[in-house]
Amino acid sequence: MLKIILRILISFSFTFALFNSVNAAEVTQLDEGVVAVDSRSTALRSQGIKQAFEDVILKNSGTQSALSNEKIKQQLNSASSLMTQYGYFEQDSQLFLKVNFDHKRIINLLREAGLPVWGKQRPLTLVWLVNEHNGERDILNDASTVEDRNVFNRESAARGVPLLFPLMDLDDAMKVGVNDIRGQFTENVANASLRYQANYFVMATIAPQGSGYQYQMALYPREKDAQALQMTSLVNHSGESASADEAVAAMVGAISQYYVEQYAVADSGERNTTKLTFSEVTDIRQLVAVERYLAQLSAIKHASIGKIQGETVEFNVNLFGDEADLHRLMALDPRIGILNPITESSLDYSSFEPIEASQKETQIYYWKGQ
Structure with missing residues (x-):
């Protein structure tokens, strides 16, 4: 895993930190x-x-x-x-x-301006790309030095979308081949992707066509829905471009747009509020860390301590969007653990007034730290 982390360095103005035991990336230098x-x-x-x-x-x-x-x-x-x-x-x-x-x-x-704000904590995407040059096809890998890899790096930097590529070592080669990606044999690629701990993976192709290029891509979640018989793509995008650079830009743009819809939060203009409960807060350092964490979340306008009881701290939170936006962001962060799963009914807006337990199940988090 360390080998993967060390190699994923984006040139120029974009860097991100990986948490090697979980699937997340923190984007830095957004200014x-x-x-x-x-x-x-x-x-x-x-x-x-x-x-x-x-x-x-x-x-x-x-x-x-x-x-x-x-x-x-x-x-x-x-x-x-x-x-x-x-x-x-x-x-x-x-x-x-x-x-x-x-x-x-x-x-x-x-x-x-009424625009969405995308925070530092962002999904990590594993890219399985079949490239075609001079009639030969191969899978772009982590060690590739070809220009196509540099183009992905530049687009990743411009969009703030953390990307990584498979090592294509013996483990990968035994599970995934060119035809698996071109034929959209999703299960094979999904199984091979698990070792990388990415939130999502992409299956894509770029191939010369006439004087230009043809490209296609499909974005998938790390694991299929428990109720689904097979994996379903979240985004499908294809087209023709004048250059391979434009094809890469179009694909990364499509990925970025999906993530923005899921994780970027615009101000709804409404006074939405909720409560957040953190358990196992054992000292003042943890409490300060949680407060700082909540203060930087793009879904939160303001958070303040409402109640402390033993090792449990309850925060009153004012939201830019709705409660579902907040929980999606927190589920993405590797520093946050969940003690009990949230229910569908708890995604409704809430207020600071008391709510009967039968009406709303409280989501309980704990701070794992870095």
Whole structure:
């Protein structure tokens, strides 16, 4: 597993931390944009700051449509007012401009614009891709150095979508072949994916067609629904593109859009509230850690301690969206454990007033930490 973690390093402005015992990734540097420039001239710097601003908006909202929002377009003209610092660096003889923005003000801007906000904790996606070059087909693997892998890295960075690739060692090779992916033999690929502890996996192909490329992809959850006879894809996307780069961008964009719908939270404009219960809080350090954790969740406006009884702490929580949004986010986080499963009825909005136990089952969490 350590070998996998060490290899999953995204170049330039995007990094994420994997939790090696669970399936999650924490995206960092969401306030940073990196843009290739030809010189350090004032004009190119101004243009680069605007591009970096758009990149940061895209990473924090997750949706391309955010760049068409009127409030975002207005702010673009004064993007430097949200900038905290900038600098230059060179890599492989190319000059880059790195720009950092005030993350809190970026999030406030998205909220004011009525756009979704995608937090740091994001799904980890394993990509099984059959690539075709010069009539030969192979599976893009973790050690691949071909340009296609670099394109995935760049799109992963631009979208803030953590991706990893199979090792294609003997274990993988015995379970998955090119025809399994091309033929959508989902069960074989799903079984091979379990060792990687990813939240989702993708089966995809890119192949030359005429003067362009044809691509197709399907996104699947880590495990099939207990009630289902077979795995069902969550997203299917296919099309033609002028280049392999455009094909990769289209696929990563489709993955990103699905995750935004599931995990990004916009302000509903309603005063939705709920209670959160954490058990096994044994000392002040754990309590502070839980408070900090809740404060940074994109689904929460405000959280405060409502009651402490022994090792159990109850929080009063104001929400941007609804309670289902909150529990989806918390289920994704490896630092959070669940003591009892949530029921369908408990996804309704709640208030700070007492609720009879027969009406609502309380979700109880505990803090596992890093």
